[in-house]
Amino acid sequence: MTDEREQGTIRVGVLGAGGRMGAEVCKAVDGAADMKLVATVDQGDALSELTDAGAQVVVDFTTPDVVMDNLRWCVDHGVHAVVGTTGFTEQRLDQVRGWLAGKPGLGVVIAPNFGIGAVLMMQFATRAARYFESVEIIEQHHPRKLDAPSGTATHTARLIAAARAEAGLGPVPDATADEVPGARGADLDGVRVHAVRATGLVAHQEVLFGTTGETLTIRHDSYDRVSFMPGVLLAVRAVRSRPGLTLALDPLLD
Ligand SMILES: NC(=O)c1ccc[n+]([C@@H]2O[C@H](COP(=O)([O-])OP(=O)(O)OC[C@H]3O[C@@H](n4cnc5c(N)ncnc54)[C@H](O)[C@@H]3O)[C@@H](O)[C@H]2O)c1
Numbered sequence: 649m650t651d652e653r654e655q656g657t658i659r660v661g662v663l664g665a666g667g668r669m670g671a672e673v674c675k676a677v678d679g680a681a682d683m684k685l686v687a688t689v690d691q692g693d694a695l696s697e698l699t700d701a702g703a704q705v706v707v708d709f710t711t712p713d714v715v716m717d718n719l720r721w722c723v724d725h726g727v728h729a730v731v732g733t734t735g736f737t738e739q740r741l742d743q744v745r746g747w748l749a750g751k752p753g754l755g756v757v758i759a760p761n762f763g764i765g766a767v768l769m770m771q772f773a774t775r776a777a778r779y780f781e782s783v784e785i786i787e788q789h790h791p792r793k794l795d796a797p798s799g800t801a802t803h804t805a806r807l808i809a810a811a812r813a814e815a816g817l818g819p820v821p822d823a824t825a826d827e828v829p830g831a832r833g834a835d836l837d838g839v840r841v842h843a844v845r846a847t848g849l850v851a852h853q854e855v856l857f858g859t860t861g862e863t864l865t866i867r868h869d870s871y872d873r874v875s876f877m878p879g880v881l882l883a884v885r886a887v888r889s890r891p892g893l894t895l896a897l898d899p900l901l902d
Pocket residue numbers: 663664665666667668669670689690691692709710711712714718731732733734735759760761762763795799876
């Protein structure tokens with residue numbers, strides 16, 4: 649590719665390149681006319697391969713226990729980052745904000761779900777939350793997933809809880825007095841979240857709302873990891889012009 653054409657090309661490195669998502673990202677970047685895959689890094693590889701290759705944007709799909717070290721390295725080395733790895737608590741997000749405060753002009757996008765349909769599911773659920781006294785989340789994933797509940801379900805619960813609080817809704821009704829531990833799922837900001845793991849699944853979530861005489865179910869299904877790629881590429885194209893931390897994909901959607 650000639651220099652002038654390369655000038656408009658985004659040089660991309662992938663962390664977790666050997667994983668289920670990382671491999672998909674490598675394919676997507678390879679197929680993008682405005683991007684060049686310049687580094688593929690997995691466990692045991694040196695992160696310096698990213699800067700040695702001149703990566704401008706790094707995409708991280710690794711594991712919750714290493715993502716913070718990877719992200720700190722990217723920030724310290726002035727490399728924009730698009731992070732899909734889950735496990736981001738409020739504390740971790742505040743830590744990332746602190747790192748970026750000393751790096752004006754550097755962008756980081758962290759999204760629990762890059763699937764456009766999943767983002768819409770969360771938007772629809774946030775819109776509906778104020779109108780229903782009951783709500784529960786059922787997320788379903790493949791059995792090789794390390795974390796539970798999913799980052800998507802955790803993010804959805806936060807959004808719903810905030811919408812309920814803004815509407816002045818109290819606790820969801822629940823008379824449970826005798827529970828086998830775990831039977832009612834995890835309690836995330838007052839929203840019960842249930843995690844299903846089964847072979848044959850990829851990534852699926854239902855939000856079940858209920859009120860007198862009716863229920864509303866909002867469901868999204870990812871059957872193939874390619875479904876996350878439009879959102880990942882959107883973030884790669886946007887991150888360099890979005891200094892600071894961008895949380896979730898919503899701010900990038902028209
Ligand atoms: N945001 C989203 O849209 C989205 C979608 C799918 C998965 N995820 C999340 O992405 C993460 C990865 O999911 P997956 O299914 O690809 O997992 P995976 O286990 O298939 O892939 C993780 C990869 O990271 C590698 N790795 C581990 N430590 C590393 C390190 N220090 N440096 C570089 N690479 C390292 C592993 O060897 C592996 O190849 C999970 O947290 C998952 O929840 C997010």
